[in-house]
Structure formats: C-alpha cells, structure tokens
Amino acid sequence: MPTDTPSVLIVEDEPDLASLYATWIGDEYDVETAHDGSEALDAIDETTDVVLLDRRMPGLSGDTVLDAIRDRSLDCRVAMVTAVEPDFDIVELGFDDYLVKPVSKDELAETIDQLLLRSTYDEQLQEFFALASKKALLDEQKTEAERKASQEYAELEDRLAVLRVTVDDTMRELLDQGGYRQLCRDIVRESVAQE
Template sequence: MSESLQSTSESETMPNATVLIVDDEKPITDAYAQWLEDDYTVRTAYSGSEALEKLDESVDVVLLDRRMPDLSGEILELGFDAYLEKPVSEATELHETVETLLRRTTYDSQIQRFLSLANKKAALETKKNAEELEANEEYAELTEELATLRQQLSDTATGMDDEDLRAEFYDPDNPGE
C-alpha cells in the first residue's frame, strides 16, 4: 500500500499543483493532507469561511465535503465539478481523484487557450490575403503555438476517460434532460 504511494513522486499532470482540502472533520482533513503533501502543495480548511480565505487562483483542485454544516452558498457557487461523495479510505484513491481533477483543469485551460488562439488566427485569415499572412509575424507565432498546444491537448485528452470528458460538457444550467 505504502509502496504505491511512494512510486507517485509528483503529480504527472501538473507539477507544483496546489490542493485545498475542506472538511469540518479535522481528522479526515489532516489524513488527506498527509496523503497528499508529498506530491502537492496542500492547504487545509475546517470550515466554509476558512476555505474562502484560503482559496485563491493558485489553488488548482478543491476537495470539498459538501455535507459540511456551515458551507456557505458562496463556495458552492464557485462551480466545482466534482465533490468527494464518500470518504476516501486510501491514499492511492485520493491521488487518483486529484490527478483526475487536475487533468480536467488542465484540459479546460488548454482548450480555452486553444480556442482563443484559433479565433485570433481565423480573424487574421479573414482580414489578410495569403501574402500578407506569409509576412505576418503574429500569424506565424499563432500557428506555431497552436500546433504545440494541439499536441499538448491530445496528450491531456489521452489521460481522460469517458466520465472525465462527460464532466467537461456538464452544464450546470442544463443538467441533463
């Protein structure tokens, strides 16, 4: 058991990822923190208000106990795409959960960036003719970055299973039919 934990030296998906663990049951929070602290930067919070204090843009994943008594609506509105529905009893399981969430986060930001670059490139193509594009430095850079990003996206998506991808398309305003 502990062996498999040791074999995971660092997050494969995102180096230096920061995880915020929120649970009002202190022993659980602390156990999770211990399981994760070798591989991630870990923050803990024992209440909803504390969670809000410790939450900033450097946090990549939040492990949140949704049944916490003082959980404010504010934190729920942040739109996390996964909660720990049941207590996790093994370090490896928790690692997998965190990695899954990191992959989703990574995919999310990569595809957003990809789409925004694709939009820019398309706008240039619409405005300029082939010769102008040829001479346009920004266009060359866009194309190059898109090609790189496309490969990265493909790598990220390879690690995502159907459930992960389903979450990608989850629309809180329209949760299923």
C-alpha cells in the same frame, strides 16, 4: 514566492480526516486545510489549483462555498468529497468531480491528478468532463427508471450531446499539438465509468 508545485485546499470539518487527507497528498502538493466554509473562503485565492470540498459542514455548506468560488471566477478545479449521496441536484452544481466518502488514498490522488490535467484543457473540455463525471456518478447511483424520470438528467444528457459535437474540433487541435494521448486516457476513463 510562487512554486511549480500544485496547491490543494482541503475543506473538511472533521480535523482528523482533513489531517489524513493532507498526510496522503502532502508529498506531492502544497496542501492547506480549512475546517469550515468561512475558513475556506479566506484561504482560497488565485494560487489554489484544486479544492477538495466537503459538502455538509456547519455554517457555510460546501454548496455555498462552491457558489462563492465560482462567483469569484477563481480558476481552480473543485471535487466534492462528501458523505452526501448524489442526487439530481448535482447537475446544476459547479464542481468538477464528486467523491462519496469513504475515499482511498489512491482515489483521492487520482482525482487530483485528473483535475490538474483537466485544468490544462480549454473551458469547453473542462465543462465536458465535469458533465461526464456527473453523468457517470448518476448512472452508478440511480436506477434507470429514476434517470428517465428526471428532467435534470435529461438536460444533462442534452448538454453532453451538444458538447460532444463541438469537442471534436478541440480534439483535432490536441492531435496536432501531441496532447491527444492523455486526452484519450481521460476520455476512456470517463467512458468506462459511464458503462
């Protein structure tokens, strides 16, 4: 029986950590856990709204699971929740957000809420916020010299610049529909993260 409660799949190879995350968010969401990549691919389907995905796991890595999710064209948002420090390779990965462990209960809940909100946006805005999240993360983790030397980072900036121009039309539509207040909060959050 379908429910209006969002569904979250936690993919974490450390059972205690998966249980902790499930306890933190279990009152707000329908939560399922998977402890490896194969289990995750069996569990995820069109009813899954958000996947919290560990990047480094035995067997199928989080990157492989992420590729499989995108290859299946599943309409869910994915946050990497991992101890792997981000590098420029993240630019090409199809995730929506990236959290470096350890994460707090509030950080996890806020990320899920943001991803659920983004799922209501059109594809163009979803891509814009996913790319903006990657840029903010790299701005925080990498030096200016490292960013300037990275071709991936330059391409990320170019893609964001193109999207900023086209997103203006979408924002005008949201203004007309009254959805601008939350969108503005989301934009401010991404702008502050980039500073």
